[in-house]
Amino acid sequence: MKIKKNIAVSESGFLFDSNSGDSYSLNETGKEIVKLISANKSEKEIKDYFLENYDVDEAIFENNFNDFLIMLQNLRLTE
Amino acid sequence: MATKEKLRYERPVINKISAGVTDKFGMSTKMEVIKEIDNVKVTDLLKEYGSPVFVVSEKTIRNTVSEIKQAFTTRYPKVQLAWSYKTNYLNAICQIYHSEGSWAEVVSGFEYDKAIANGVAPNKIIFNGPDKSKKDLEKAINNGSYIHIDHFDELYDIISLSKTTKERPKVAIRVNMDTGIYPQWDRFGFNYENGEAWNALNRIMLSEKLDLIGLHTHIGTYILTPDAYGVAASKLSELAVRLDKKFNHKIKYIDMGGGFASKNTLKGAYLPGKDTCPTFDQYAEAITNAIINSEIDPQNMPTLFLETGRALIDDAGYIAGTVLANKRLANGRRSMIVDTGVNMLFTSFWYEHEIYPAQEVSTHTEDTTIYGPLCMNIDIIRSAINFPLLNKGDNYVLKRVGAYNMTQWMQFITLRPNIVLIDTEGKTHVIRESETNETMVALEKVPKHLK
Numbered sequence: 001m002k003i004k005k006n007i008a009v010s011e012s013g014f015l016f017d018s019n020s021g022d023s024y025s026l027n028e029t030g031k032e033i034v035k036l037i038s039a040n041k042s043e044k045e046i047k048d049y050f051l052e053n054y055d056v057d058e059a060i061f062e063n064n065f066n067d068f069l070i071m072l073q074n075l076r077l078t079e
Numbered sequence: 080m081a082t083k084e085k086l087r088y089e090r091p092v093i094n095k096i097s098a099g100v101t102d103k104f105g106m107s108t109k110m111e112v113i114k115e116i117d118n119v120k121v122t123d124l125l126k127e128y129g130s131p132v133f134v135v136s137e138k139t140i141r142n143t144v145s146e147i148k149q150a151f152t153t154r155y156p157k158v159q160l161a162w163s164y165k166t167n168y169l170n171a172i173c174q175i176y177h178s179e180g181s182w183a184e185v186v187s188g189f190e191y192d193k194a195i196a197n198g199v200a201p202n203k204i205i206f207n208g209p210d211k212s213k214k215d216l217e218k219a220i221n222n223g224s225y226i227h228i229d230h231f232d233e234l235y236d237i238i239s240l241s242k243t244t245k246e247r248p249k250v251a252i253r254v255n256m257d258t259g260i261y262p263q264w265d266r267f268g269f270n271y272e273n274g275e276a277w278n279a280l281n282r283i284m285l286s287e288k289l290d291l292i293g294l295h296t297h298i299g300t301y302i303l304t305p306d307a308y309g310v311a312a313s314k315l316s317e318l319a320v321r322l323d324k325k326f327n328h329k330i331k332y333i334d335m336g337g338g339f340a341s342k343n344t345l346k347g348a349y350l351p352g353k354d355t356c357p358t359f360d361q362y363a364e365a366i367t368n369a370i371i372n373s374e375i376d377p378q379n380m381p382t383l384f385l386e387t388g389r390a391l392i393d394d395a396g397y398i399a400g401t402v403l404a405n406k407r408l409a410n411g412r413r414s415m416i417v418d419t420g421v422n423m424l425f426t427s428f429w430y431e432h433e434i435y436p437a438q439e440v441s442t443h444t445e446d447t448t449i450y451g452p453l454c455m456n457i458d459i460i461r462s463a464i465n466f467p468l469l470n471k472g473d474n475y476v477l478k479r480v481g482a483y484n485m486t487q488w489m490q491f492i493t494l495r496p497n498i499v500l501i502d503t504e505g506k507t508h509v510i511r512e513s514e515t516n517e518t519m520v521a522l523e524k525v526p527k528h529l530k
Contacts, residue, residue: 012446015093022095022096023095023096024093024094024095024096025093025094025096025443026088026091026092026093027089027091027092027441027443027468028441029088029089029090029091029092030091030092031094032091033091033117033244052084053085054085054086054087054088054089055086055087055088056470060088060090060470060471061088062330064091064405065091067090067407068090068091068092068093070407071093071411072093074411075093075095
């Protein structure tokens, strides 16, 4: 999965889609995931990063991560 | 080597920013966090007493009683509170109100016996309600309790019993009336406007067998208009004046019943209840003005009884609990499942209960539906709330659940939890133990052929 090239994300978690003109807000973990996907990290690399740096169970993260990816797809922010 | 401290995890979320109309009331979008109740940590309560757990603050109860007393006694010389048992009849809770000087207001034989067992003097029990058996009435008459008559059949039962009872029955009638509010509660008591109430009073006086000592009304529930109480107090005062004129009989008290609103928000309300709920001062001003300004003889002003329940205890009750799961509904909406169901939060059928996280959260929220744990479609605690991103296992606190939930709750599918009281010194006490399977089957019997 890749984030579309026309998507811009600010440090504060503000995401702008220049194609549609829509803007979104991301929380800290959401912003991290978008940035990691943009940096071409694999799903496994992203999961490992979170398990190492955040206080979270593998199952909970995997569940949330999959749900978040579906949201990104539904909002047409990925290609 | 020191291990690296990990960051607090919050589930990832993305929300579309919509440029809509700004909120003209400027209500804060930042959600309060409740980590402690009366200085006791929520996490400690859950650890010790299990999740979920009802928590009642004795300090809040006593402070609220003090507020209502202040509002009424500064405006009227004789005021007496009577604790509405049906609102919360846990013995420990009733004892707090009795220790503050409240009488007992009961609406069934069961509640009557509970009040007696709580050590309330029988002549400090007000017996209301449409269901009083002959046995209940006989007991109440002989004990000298105050009986508030609901209908003519009850009146004739009392007249008939008075021929054999040791004591003369001490009675009042419940009066229903138009106070300008909707719905008008006309199913209880005798109607004022059509003359039924005056007729009942005449029959009581002419029977010469009963002591008519008071007049009672209870105009409704969650009444947001203090003026309605003013109208009701004027109408009861007018009946008192007519009794004095016709029979030279002075009643001892006017009982305004209950119905004061609490700070909870009704479903469909545009503004939160904490902003719209009248103060005790506003109710007191309306009621006492009406009685003082009536034609009642100033030398014989009746005692003002109040049976306030909801407004005295709602704020003292909390539920602390745990998030069971998060899931996404078919339409993309977020839902969260918590361990408090509508079976133990009966009031969620008419209130948008306040629910808060019990640990730090970020400012991010998601439009969420909060479900209880029951395998029932109606088990919805909040159908739409902008709620922080709690994870499975995180804790929450539901506020203002002190009224009715601990009496109207249902045992359904699961067992009801502990109820814990935090006393004025911050010590915790279980005042009702959580149920067990044994408690639930104790009254069951299986016929021999099914064993």
